[in-house]
Amino acid sequence: DAEITQSPRHKITETGRQVTLACHQTWNHNNMFWYRQDLGHGLRLIHYSYGVHDTNKGEVSDGYSVSRSNTEDLPLTLESAASSQTSVYFCASSDASPGYEQYFGPGTRLTVT
């Protein structure tokens, strides 16, 4: 069955370190998204991609970057981790049609100390 996987599921890191969160989907979807979920803010879009070599900034992109070298993967990098980036991170994917239904990964809980 097609799925989206995220790794690691839990991560503790120190302020200032570079961290990369992996997202891998086997749906063969063109569209991939990264969100963060925080109490009181709901899900907020960090970055998204509509295809290989395409990346776009979402509403909370400062301090994060992504790259898309193939259809299946969209890794999220925190260039220099900050305590404000402690959150739960979700990856999602969708196809271009017929309704853009989004499928989510299980999430990565990141703690920056």
Place this chain on the structure above:
Amino acid sequence: KQEVTQIPAALSVPEGENLVLNCSFTDSAIYNLQWFRQDPGKGLTSLLLIQSSQREQTSGRLNASLDKSSGRSTLYIAASQPGDSATYLCAVTEGTYKYIFGTGTRLKVLA
């Protein structure tokens, strides 16, 4: 700027009740609306997707309706069960594939 609101933020009901969860959005020019379920510590599970040309979708005990002109959607859960306890999120897209999420309704069904 599109904003999505879900009221109430939390709801407790006894088992067996039929219930309605509400989702409202400020800009009616949406492409589709999707309802999700999220269990504690888990990811989001898609429940129903309603495209802009549709008025409702049904899956088992769930029925979602969409009224674009009034900027509202409802998720109806029939004969609620303790296993329905979760947070329910709605999200809309305006045709750019990006979704804008509400903050969710936390549902507790009491046995």
